[in-house]
Amino acid sequence: xxxxxGTIAAVLTTLSFVPQAVLVIRTRRTEGxxxxxxxxxxxxxxxxxIYGISLGAMPIIIxxxxxxxxxxxxxxxxxxxxxxxxxxAQGATAATSAPIAS
Amino acid sequence: xxxxxGTIAAVLTTLSFVPQAVLVIRTRRTEGxxxxxxxxxxxxxxxxxIYGISLGAMPIIIxxxxxxxxxxxxxxxxxxxxxxxxxxAQGATAATSAPIAS
Numbered sequence: 001x002x003x004x005x006g007t008i009a010a011v012l013t014t015l016s017f018v019p020q021a022v023l024v025i026r027t028r029r030t031e032g033x034x035x036x037x038x039x040x041x042x043x044x045x046x047x048x049x050i051y052g053i054s055l056g057a058m059p060i061i062i063x064x065x066x067x068x069x070x071x072x073x074x075x076x077x078x079x080x081x082x083x084x085x086x087x088x089a090q091g092a093t094a095a096t097s098a099p100i101a102s
Numbered sequence: 103x104x105x106x107x108g109t110i111a112a113v114l115t116t117l118s119f120v121p122q123a124v125l126v127i128r129t130r131r132t133e134g135x136x137x138x139x140x141x142x143x144x145x146x147x148x149x150x151x152i153y154g155i156s157l158g159a160m161p162i163i164i165x166x167x168x169x170x171x172x173x174x175x176x177x178x179x180x181x182x183x184x185x186x187x188x189x190x191a192q193g194a195t196a197a198t199s200a201p202i203a204s
Contacts, residue, residue: 001156002153002156002157005149005152005153005156006149006150006153008146008149009146009147009149009150009152009153010146011146012142012143012145012146012149013142013143013146013147013150014146015142016138016139016140016141016142016143016146017139017143018139019136019137019138019139019142020135020136020138020139022136023134023135023136023139024134027133027134029133029134030134031129031131031133031134032125032126032129032131032132032133032134032135033122033125033134033135034121034122034124034125035121036118036121036122037118037119037120037121037122037125038118039118040114040115040117040118040121041114041115041118041119043114044110044111044112044113044114044115044116044118045111045115047107047108047110047111047114048108048111048115050107050111051104051107051108051111054103054104054107055104
């Protein structure tokens, strides 16, 4: 029973990043996404992956490989969006009302 | 050493939601945030919390209480933003270029 709850938890928190990644890939809208969050989160998931590999724990490894891939996609698009051609975007907390190409 | 990596991982993935929650609270910009992600993620973190309580594992409990609080704040603001007075927001994947009050 405990293992079932753990599995449900792992599947939900891992797969939850699929719709976020799809949304960001489709719309390229990243103003509402925190760069600091995804930088910390991606580093944290990488640490979880090392932790899982150290323990030889396949569920931790699988869940974190998937999450690392999805979080990396979101982080990459976010970093690209704050780098060029957006003079008013100074970072993750910049909230401008500049028009966005949809 | 493994425990240190696990602790670093837990701290990073938990605290990463702080800047995202602050960003959403400050700006109320949630177009780039996936409703499906936060619904699944919040449910998943609640399941992790039940899992941690079942095991009596304090690190899992503490990390997931904090994450649950932060994810719930983001989810609540996202749900509010898609409910009223936004006729073009049909759900998490709606990407309109309507002007947003900053």
